[in-house]
Amino acid sequence: MNSTIENMLQHVSVRDFKNESISNENKNALLLAAQSGSTSEFVQAFSIIEITNPQLRKEIADITISSPHVKKAETFYIFVADLNRQATILKRNKQNLDGIKNMESLLVATVDTTIAAQNMAIAAESMGLGICYIGSIRNNIKQVANLLNLPKFTFPLFGMTVGVPNIKNQHKPRLFTQNQVATNSYDNQTFNDLSNYDEEVKNYYLNRKSHPQDTTWTDKNLTMFDHVHRPEVASFLNEQGFSLK
Template sequence: MNPVIDTLLAHRSIRKFQDKALTEDQVTTVIDCARAASSSSFIQCTSIIRVIDKEKRRLLAEYAGNQAYVADAAEFFVWCLDFNRHLQIKPDAQLGFTEQTLIGAIDTALMAQNALAAAESMGLGGVYIGGIRNNPDKVSELLNLPEYVAPLFGLCLGYPAQDPEVKPRLPSSLLVHTDEYQPLDKDELAKYDEEVRHYYRTRTGGTKEMTWSEQIDGTLGKESRPFMKAFIESKGLSVK
């Protein structure tokens, strides 16, 4: 083991933060580590909005489903897929392809993961906020995002004011396939379900008991932001 591996394996989502600011050097380091991430064909199709304005933070917290830590965290970044920069360089750029949207989403996620890992290595904590996609049109208007720029998720960063357990992830026996896709091992799934149930029971003092399978049943048994397709297309993305 080494410090990099230790940091990655110790990841927890932090939703309570100390009232303590990050230094500009810390912020610069986090962004520099994000910039160092891999980029498909070196297109570099991500923009990061660092939101400092308190009223904008308040509104973003509201748009994300009233998640107070969006407003309370020392730093909040909105990670955007961005092909507008390329359009400014090449006005006749061939844009709007679904492949470009995939590249933008993948590259942005890689950058954000680098950023959080770097922050955690400095003793900071954070949590990703997919809730900004609850109201992508309002977020886009608030941040003045032009055509070909779409907000994908947010990231809170700060000094942790809590110490949650590491949430158990799918075991490699269910995640890794050899040479071809393999059927789900129900026995391994049952073991993992009990591990997740124990995690929730311990974390909540017995007020929540749910297996991973039950959580998936609830999550995938309902609509999931069906308006996103129209919003993405309204930005000129994934129209062909």
């Protein structure tokens, strides 16, 4: 196993950072890594906004509610799914925007943005830095978009905190390979045979140092999906120009 893969297997989200800065050289390397990922049809449908203004950082951190580390992390980026450049090109050339508004383009922008963020995450972790994705900016996606002056055909997908880890959590065990990987056909039975994995996750939660709890992966999912999260995201995306069709 090479060092890249070893680093990937050690991934944990970091929510407690030291008060240490990241050099500009390293930040530039992170951004170049993010920009270097694969991109659907070369559309590069994302933008990255670093939040350096303390007041703006506080306002966004307040929206995330459950993520106080957003206030403390040395560096905080917002990843914006972005088809605005394409909209501008089409308008300049008097072409209609149907090809941008549709669901497939929304997926393309979401995937491109996620690939960029994960490239940054892997680059950061290879430098010994820690990261945490911050999806909870979508607690008030419209407000975040307003704060960042986002134009139509863009939306803030998630944030990412980056910094020097102070406390690192224990590694969270992932689904067993047989629960998630098959050959040639979806393996419905094995993919849903989760009792051994539930045991593993239960042990992890019971024995972890911070916030131990008696729960399983099944329990976590029952809680996660017992209600509809952020139903207003769809109408916000509509307002941003996407048809969701």
